[in-house]
Amino acid sequence: MNTKEICIIKRDGKREDFSAVKISNAIGKAFEATGLNDHRTLIEEITQRVILQINQPTIGVEDIQDIVETELMKVQPEVAKKYIIYRQWRNTERERKTQIKHIMDGIVAIDKNDVNLSNANMSSHTPAGQMMTFASEITKDYTYKYLLPKKYAEAHQLGDIHIHDLDYYPTKTTTCIQYDLDDLFERGFHTKNGSIRTPQSIQSYATLATIIFQTNQNEQHGGQAIPAFDFFMAKGVLKSYQKAVTSILSFYLEVKGETTVKEESLSEAIHQYLISIEPNSEMKKGLVKALQASAITINAEELEHILHKAYAQTRKETHQAMEGFIHNLNTMHSRGGNQVVFSSINYGTDTSAEGRMVIEELLKATVEGLGQRGEVPVFPIQIFKIKDGVSYSEADYQLAIQDFDAALEGKIQFEAPNFDLFLKACRTTAKALFPNFMFLDTPFNQHEKWDKNDPKRYRYELATMGCRTRVFENLNGEKTSLGRGNLSFTTMNLPRLAIEARIKAENMAEHTHPTAIEQLAKDIFLQSVHEMSELIAEQLYSRYQYQRTALARQFPFMMSNNVWKGGGSLNPNDEVGDTLKQGTLGIGFIGGHNAMVALYGQGHGHNRKAWETLYEAIEEMNKVADEYKQKYHLNYSVLATPAEGLSGRFTRMDKRKYGLIPGVTDRDYYVNSFHVDVKEPISIIEKIKCEAPFHALTRGGHITYVELDGEAQKNIKAIAKIVKVMHDEGIGYGSINHPVDTCHNCGYKGVIYDKCPICNSENIMRMRRITGYLTGDLNSWNSAKRAEEKDRVKHG
Template sequence: MNTVGTCIIKRDGKREDFSSDKISNAIRKAFLATGMENREKQIESITRNVVKRIAKPTIGVEEIQDMVETELMKDQPEVAKKYIIYRQWRNTERERKTQIKHIMDGIVAIDKNDVNLSNANMSSHTPAGQMMTFASEITKDYTYKYLLPAQYAEAHRNGDIHIHDLDYYPTKTTTCIQYDLDDLFERGFHTKNGSIRTPQSIQSYATLATIIFQTNQNEQHGGQAIPAFDFFMAKGVLKSFQKAVAANLSFFLEMKGTEHDEKKLHAIAGEQLTTVEPDRQSRSALLHTLESAGIRVSMEELEHLLHRSLQQTRKETHQAMEGFIHNLNTMHSRGGNQVVFSSINYGTDTSAEGRMVMEELLKATTEGLGNQGEVPVFPIQIFKVKDGVSYSEADYNLAMQDLDAAIEGKIKFETPNFDLFLKACRTTAKALFPNFMFLDTPFNKNEKWKADDPKRYRYELATMGCRTRVFENINGEKTSLGRGNLSFTTMNLPRLAIEAVRQAESLSTDREDKEKKAKELFLQAVGRMSRFIAEQLYARYQYQRTALARQFPFMMSNDVWKGGGRLNPNDEVGDVLNQGTLGIGFIGGHNAMAALYGQGHGHCRKAWDTLYEAVEEMNKVADEYKQKYRLNYSVLATPAEGLSGRFTRMDKRKYGIIEGVNDRDYYVNSFHVDVKEPISIIEKIKCEAPFHALTRGGHITYVELDGEAQKNVRAIVKIVKAMHDEQIGYGSINHPVDTCHNCGYKGVIYSKCPVCNSDNILRMRRITGYLTGDLNSWNSAKRAEESDRVKHS
């Protein structure tokens, strides 16, 4: 049946001789896909009909396939459907191969594109970074093809949803974890190459904390946090003090020529000294114990030894905190020079040891890195604001009368850690960290928290610096320790609004009626999409459950993820994961409201009400699915780094450019007021605060300042107070921090250094929750967003 002399033009433009066998093979596959076997006569007849229609000397592949479809529809409609589906699939596959080739070429050429700049914490142009990016793109493709249920893969590809960390999907790993460091330190832990015993000094405590961060980073795709850094490090401070006292006492006795047993001195110091600031009664008891052991020192000599030991311990603690910060900013844990995505929470340990940790940590953060004192990118630091512990209204009013004196320690406050709160604000004014977590905001409270509980940190909320929140727990203790996020998926909120408006316009011509219908349709769509995401998260959870414990040797065998320690290496992790969280995320609240009402929710009450109702709808679905699957569903105010640009690009292609909605390079994050909105600090805080109670999977409110904040610590303190009073859950203050690489000048630098005229400037900015010192490492959407941010004076 070959048509003599006919030439086929293939898709790549190449030519080859026509062969009817290829038509027969394609038709045969369609019959077999429909379950029809042994239909050779029909196949031969359809092929002959196609061949008869070819009347040109040259013909394209697509034309022949159109003819096959037509002939199949005449003879076998069901088979025709299978053929059409197969043809579409093949076209999709061809497009994807072309797209993958284009992406790979961009990685090889280290193009400055959004694939290579998807993670500002990674250098994608280094060999290891290139390998990571290659692997990421190929693994996403594998996930689409073989792992994701078709409806979720299609929704992600189409831009209805974004399934985060698709490249890690096949590994079955979870997103993030909050460490119970006290448990790890007391039991000791093991890594691939050996076991680690309980540390005996603050230097060891801080070093092992970085090792834990680094080791576990390779078993999860997100970040890690220490929920109570002050409490966990305090024991190390005390141990260092006890060792210093024993060593100084031993040296003193040596100088006097007095015989002594050094081990015995260590034992006495360990038994008698329970704080680095022993009171007179404790000092007398220590003196008596030494005398009973035949060691004669006077009270004056002992007090001098204790004072000297305290000074040494403070110096050692400072060095430990300095080393901790330097390690976390230089220690690579993944390809592409990625440092550990680390966060630490602190602020409520009132012991002398815990306070020393915080004081020296804040000092080391202010001093910065290197010779020029560069602002540390990691760890993200979060100061816990707790009434009666680190904050009170009376202390605030007292401090504001003379803030300089208050920060210098010249004023006595009623709350034990209020002085540290002020120092935290001063550090934020220079180094952008710490951020602030408000423990007395109603949804952040835990009814089990007691001021006299030495382990009260178990019932204090802690957060990942980027905003991920893990606290409520339908399957166990309400705590942040030993738990993390399993996965999260984000809905394209502006698209739901655009679709609702278009549908409403087809149903009504009256403006008010259209607006009302659009709102109803939008809220219904939010509910449907939330349920769709909830089911997708459940499907991923079911897949994650099948991971073997040995896939996460550090996290599971060391009981880092609580419950993992009881598993054998070949056990599936199963129910151990059910205390993790599943996040229903959203992006573009402002843009969605602009689609519905022509303006965002910053100054439009009906837009604010509608967005609030939309997030409430998400919460209803989260509560519904909590009960349906007995899992910790929650709503997440998504920290979108690359996603804000991805959704926008897709919606421009789908709908064209809609002014005020998708006419920029990015969608505004979650419920945030538009970054370009001229709004006061207080108005912004009041506008966003109510959304925090609804987004218990994680949230943050930013305030963007102009000018040098370090010259106006008073403003920082006032802003944090406003966040506290308006019941913000978690807040942060952004301001420009610029450093001239040539001369070291620090300040707000506009184009060139005002001292040496250099344009070699380090510009430290916050991208989502973390900092980066080079805007060139940001993707195009986030660079555009940073440029648009309105600065508050």
């Protein structure tokens, strides 16, 4: 065959003309490496024999090299060996230039890059952190090549969508879970090394809660939450109180000389009559009579003194338990890379004396913070549940505002039994950024079965993962947050859809009025949102089908202990199958603001057309979610994606593809979900009103936050006013950000600019919220989130 007719296909798929010179040069280098020189004639003969072997118009580089090896082996085996070694070395050199090699190099060198900083809760420079990052990147590559259907792999790699937690894809695990701790505590549970009995004190309740967090963390890739922390811990408080009364009474009787009284009989009577840490007169009378019937002489005054001592001891123990709970969750590294548990707790609606004590002492321990200098605890993410008539009322709010200092000091009697705890929660938020606030009376958060007289009403109260994931509605079981979680979620690149829509509209109508182009672009955009939502819905179903094939023994704690409801009925070698049907599948999105700028030149914060278009786009996502609920009978929902690593990935890709578009691709990040641009000047009330309607459309999870300037702890009333606005405007879940800075050298706390005002140190810890949780060092954030944090304006 004429060599001019031969086309070479290179390794990257590109084509080039055949060159005999390149073949003879490669053979010549192999001769030289063997120490054989002046063999030009033989080299040319071998080259010609290689050419004669080529009998097709196109041939790959690797195929030519195979022929060269064969021909060399016929005449010069030693040279052939050198050629093979050279070829292998060249392949290694090429591999060194690939993306995965560069990533590995960055991990080894602990570079400060976005791979190493993809998770602000992980120390990627530690040995275990490096191993986690190595494994993550290699597993993603494996998933792309061998597990993902081609169209979904391409959509992800091209940046149309982002399939979250691809490194965990092969494990078939789910994202998150919300614990039914009451069930776990009453039944007891087991870990790999043994069984745990029902706890008998508040210290044990709190400690076992952290153990459950830590154990299950390794069976999922997301966060863990306790939906009703106050209700679940309340039993522990009562048990500690009853033990304290028994112990003190026993000691008192011994001092009096009544040595024949057995502590077991005392305990039995106390458990029967003291069913509250604030017993009423009937309980006390009943206990006195029961004791007297057992020939134990004690009068009401003596008992009152004993109960007072027991109450004080119980409060102290409860405080220590809450303090230990917080300290443990900030120090127990349950995953590689010094990761502590992504933990969240919801509370605020238990009106029992025991539940209230839990909340009070938890808030105190949060304010006290960690260590000698009272560092703000990053975990658990705390969520205070606002419920009308329970933890909030309009009348109580108006009463408190009239004399806020007196209200904070407990000098005012309120009608809602936990309104005083709401005020204390506001004070804690002003100091420690937590708790956030969940609004149970927002229409889409209500539950028709909720009854204030139901002792287990928490089953019908919405709870959330602190980052924002919401699990509530259920096609396949009880509508509740308990024992359920998210299966997986995937995010669409909303700005790209808007950019493409605008380009298409302008090409289709070159000389049309701008308004007509806008309308056409909007129509194309909404259609593309619908189609992309369908693609994501199918991809989520594909992943769900894969997750179903996991064996129960892959999740020994979560399934065998019935942490994920239904898992307890499975044998270890059973597939999890339909057990997962109660989980949720999230169709996520990012960059609502940027998308609107691409369409209208302005974001939705102050442009009504942009706001309405974004609203309609999320409605389209919900139409698809509803369609797929019916199609597969699964819990599809729309999620306002909590983007950490993703916030910069889409932007980098779109910047390369479309260039710099002002307000769209000209920063290092896309603005999260439906949030108003972090740089946009907007008042607190305007921001809340703008974002609140989107909460009803994003039932897979959402959050609205506002940024305060100055030291919030000096203006707790402002926190309460903001929460009221959120409550009145229909926010589902909200938080309040403000600067919390601490000098590492002297411990000074306050708003610190460049240097500490006390000791002039520049060694400052700057506590900030990233996607729903806190971090104590901005250096652990990736470049996109650091840029976003820098751009955040304060909301006046």
